[in-house]
Amino acid sequence: MKTSGSKLFLLLPYLVYLVQAALYQPNDTNSKPVKNIGVVLFPSFDVVDVFGSLEPLNLLSLQRQLNLYMIAATLDPISTAPRAMSAFNSSFGEVIVPSHTFDSVVRDPTLDLDMLLVPGGIGTRAPDLNDTIQFVADVFPRLQYLVAPCTGAGIAARAGVLDGRRATTNKRSWNATVALGPKTYWVARARWVRDGHVFTGSGVTAAIDTMFAWIGHVWGEATAADLALGIEYERHTDPSWDPFGEHYGLSDVPPLR
């Protein structure tokens, strides 16, 4: 009897897992359905942070109601080109048209943004990013979710919304970005980090894995897997997969004591 009892004890975590799995519901059945997606735009944003993230949502919008808000300081078209062009005299940039201004979203209390995507990019280093940072701070209390891949985590940190949270960011821009969030615990080896309703991602293409993690969290893994199949994408499903943090020899900030 004693042996049998201790064997059952060993099985307990597995039984708890089975019960949890049987009771699992995609997150949005427990709260307001996710419908309105906002994207913060600023000059020289990164295109994969934005469009790599939006690709599966573009597909999903054909299967359920989703509304997109492309939000910037003004409605003027925005270029991805660096504002100071290189010494090589390139003329290389894509131009995107916002649909809403920061002001119009902040002043419209009837607009429920369920998720806000804050991308990174060269433009996060611009000196005049204050309106973008202020918008993220202003709208954050109204959000169900914030998703900030790449150096977009730096914008989120400057808006104060990563204070007291675990987060990650672009591994090549690691030192410069973690310095922007002194009250954040920065995870050095992570493809993405979820802390409550805030998802941050590593650099550039990690935005795609981060978005799939978010989609899986909100609508369930089957939806995420089906969308990944539709875009012929081999996901990284382990958030701790990160050869890039390893490549640069990075450690968590602040270091564990």
Added chain:
Amino acid sequence: MKTSGSKLFLLLPYLVYLVQAALYQPNDTNSKPVKNIGVVLFPSFDVVDVFGSLEPLNLLSLQRQLNLYMIAATLDPISTAPRAMSAFNSSFGEVIVPSHTFDSVVRDPTLDLDMLLVPGGIGTRAPDLNDTIQFVADVFPRLQYLVAPCTGAGIAARAGVLDGRRATTNKRSWNATVALGPKTYWVARARWVRDGHVFTGSGVTAAIDTMFAWIGHVWGEATAADLALGIEYERHTDPSWDPFGEHYGLSDVPPLR
């Protein structure tokens, strides 16, 4: 002596490889440097086909002179949203501004487009794609390279520029797309296919691997590897890697006899 001679013979392929490796030059030292990149745009194009492909080129434009031409029927902004919106009443699309028209490029003989990217997307199924197809046919003889990922290969096929070539395309849209190119040999298990100066890719995110294969071909593997590191991207470097062709149980068209 005889043994030593036959051992040397066994080493011959390796010695040939060493000589080849020492003599290797990235392709563009043998021809005009690649500088001017064109992208074909049409309503409801796929955003990863375009922006996943452009991401590494955006970075590369900071290291060497590259010029981008975003080319469409008119200069009117173009939305990625399907023209007939879904039954779910979504309002979901990104809006991009072209920089050049098909006409202006065709009529300017001084404009050397070194590479043209032809993306895919839901919009490739539109009935009125004739101007886009005609543009690809018109400009093809002036190109050094054509890169057509996803269902963009269907546009290239309809323009006749895949006739007599090996190609691949989106695996979920396989049957509909291969029917557009009856004179093309369609490879069913391929992340991408290079046939001379024409690169085609499998679906959506395969565009990223296809673009890196093209970058490696033009500027060398070291450049491709450095750009992939910069965007924290784990490339598929084997063109025959294709779990999606396998998933759908696809075979080459026409079948080998």
